[in-house]
Amino acid sequence: MIALDETDRKLLRLMAEDAGAGAGALGRKIGLSQPATWRRMKRLEEAGAIRRRRADLDLAKLGFGVTVFLGVKIATRGRVSVEDFERAVSAIPEVQSVEHILGLYDYRLRVTARDIADFERVLRRRIMTLPGVASVDANVLLSEERLPGPLG
Known part of the structure; x- marks a missing residue:
């Protein structure tokens, strides 16, 4: 299990809501600089807490009803x-x-x-x-x- 602090949890919640958000935008929401946010994101990815980022497709709009x-x-x-x-x-x-x-x-x-x-x-x-x-x-x-x- 990976040790998470409150900032990590906030970052993960935001990333789960919008996987495409950049480190700068996420950092502004949690009170960190872009480089500090990017380092946290990289650490979480390397530790396996973030397996992948993906788009949330609207299947109905793509013809899969x-x-x-x-x-x-x-x-x-x-x-x-x-x-x-x-x-x-x-x-x-x-x-x-x-x-x-x-x-x-x-x-x-x-x-x-x-x-x-x-x-x-x-x-x-x-x-x-x-x-x-x-x-x-x-x-x-x-x-x-x-x-x-x-x-x-």
Whole structure:
């Protein structure tokens, strides 16, 4: 675990809100100079506290109006390599995240599609044909509210 002071926490909160903000703008908000803020950002990145920065895309405006969470159960584990499933599912562009979980399902997938017909195509032709898939349960996302997380 990395040791964080209050300034680090403020910086991380601001970066989580706007990953594209520069060190100068962030520094002004937390009362540090641009070089001091940049050094903190670099230290946090090198320590692994910041894995990557990315844009928060509006999928609906890009033509992807449907998001579905899939619970996937893998068939008898002895016959199918978990790595084979993970490698194959990660190659599907509509699959936005793959989470190996404990509970009713083995994996949770976040899948985006243009519409329900497009999702059905992805489900039938790509996901249901993956190695080891025994069953799939789908939950369609109606709305999403992002919370600030543990630093918020």
